[in-house]
Amino acid sequence: MIQLEQLSKFYGSDHDAICALNNVDLTVPKGSITGVIGVSGAGKSTLIRCVNMLERPSSGRVLVDGQDLTQLDAPALRKARHDIGMIFQHFNLLDSRTVYQNIAFPLELMGFDKNAMKERITPLLELTGLSDKKDRYPSALSGGQKQRVAIARALASRPKVLLCDEATSALDPQTTSSILELLREINQELGLTILLITHEMEVVKSICDSVALISGGELVETSKVGPFFTAPSTKLGREFLEEFLRIDPPKSLLDRLSSDGSDKPYPVIRIIFNDENVASPLISQLARSFELDISILQAKIEDIQGHTLGLMIAEFRGNAAHIEKALARLSDMQLSTEVLGYVD
Ligand SMILES: Nc1ncnc2c1ncn2[C@@H]1O[C@H](COP(=O)(O)OP(=O)(O)O)[C@@H](O)[C@H]1O
Ligand SMILES: [Mg+2]
Known part of the structure; x- marks a missing residue:
């Protein structure tokens, strides 16, 4: 010791x-x-x-x-x-x-x-x-x-x-x-x-x-x-984790992506999920509850000594108020999410 x-x-x-x-x-x-x-x-x-x-x-x-x-x-x-x-x-x-x-x-x-x-x-x-x-x-x-x-x-x-x-x-x-x-x-x-x-x-x-x-x-x-x-419980810990999980969105997505939501209505969201909130049922639940079309654009899943850790980039399409509610639901669930930009 x-x-x-x-x-x-x-x-x-x-x-x-x-x-x-x-x-x-x-x-x-x-x-x-x-x-x-x-x-x-x-x-x-x-x-x-x-x-x-x-x-x-x-x-x-x-x-x-x-x-x-x-x-x-x-x-x-x-x-x-x-x-x-x-x-x-x-x-x-x-x-x-x-x-x-x-x-x-x-x-x-x-x-x-x-x-x-x-x-x-x-x-x-x-x-x-x-x-x-x-x-x-x-x-x-x-x-x-x-x-x-x-x-x-x-x-x-x-x-x-x-x-x-x-x-x-x-x-x-x-x-x-x-x-x-x-x-x-x-x-x-x-x-x-x-x-x-x-x-x-x-x-x-x-x-x-x-x-x-x-x-x-x-x-x-x-x-x-x-x-x-x-x-991770600190900001630096989260930065190390993000770096580890980093996947660059495909060029075809980046070309469509706008940082301004006023002219393009649909958000592209990055979600980090783990054991407690495995993403796939979550995505289908959100789609059902808020009548959204959710397309997964990219995903990565890691097995960390028996724990699941994943990162997903998805596009949320639907009624603006519904999208907002879906995002609020994600943030209620303590998932780490980030809006990367908007598409139309
Ligand atoms: N022999 C040394 N003399 C003076 N400064 C040093 C010496 N060794 C390390 N440092 C300084 O101490 C800090 C920590 O260095 P170090 O322990 O080598 O970090 P790491 O291994 O994480 O890169 C740095 O600012 C480095 O410049
Ligand atoms: Mg060193």
Whole structure:
């Protein structure tokens, strides 16, 4: 378990210091995968680097399995770090060492002998699918393979916690999903607690149990992943969700669309819906109750860990007063709706 308590970090000297983290409280439960999401510069890397003291917090506490790392002297901190593995966006492998030697590196520092090392490394090569690449140098590996080496190296000391700083941001979508799958497997098989940071909702959606949203060094929202994707509770959360769901209306629609409702009578509406208000019965009910013709112009449905999340763009045709009532009904239902424009 990781607990961050009132964590703050300033870079630079007093008068022109940058506040990268401001009184952050965050708990990562044992065995969970927790994602911290935010835009570039939000403080994500600072936060994760404070967990293993790569950055010293300016104030606050960092507890890993109940031990406050901010209070440890250098030897005690070195020992505590064996419990914390870390992987990075750009892998940070040693180019002059083979795959095997890269994974061996932390074990050498811990004073392992050759045999003990081999005993540790062989199953890690297997776990990460690198057994046949153990004598290769990083320059002969793909990005995904490099990240697998980094994961094996991070696991060599048998940590309880794995920190991932944008670990898939340099990878293509297919490689990203295979690395995320590996992380999920490690989480489940080894019971490893994972804290990852990302700017991508897709990563959060794929493997996280919980998510924390950070902005300007402050924690703005924490939630389980299902509720976060179906009903984020902050404006920033909704912006991330919209970005994730974004589908551009087809050009043929955009050409017809006017921002002014006075010359074109029929609204085009974007609706975000979830488990509680699955769209299709809703649309047919509205059509029936208010005698409208509703055409669905575009739709997207996502399954978020068993929760349904969807976005729909639809055109409402009918009597103006009836359309107004239908829109009022939608807003009563707490659905997120937006009029994109009008058509005739
Ligand atoms: N070593 C540093 N020295 C000075 N400012 C830094 C340093 N590292 C990060 N910052 C600043 O702290 C803020 C948060 O940065 P960072 O934690 O890297 O954010 P993120 O990982 O979310 O992009 C940014 O304003 C950044 O410019
Ligand atoms: Mg960063």
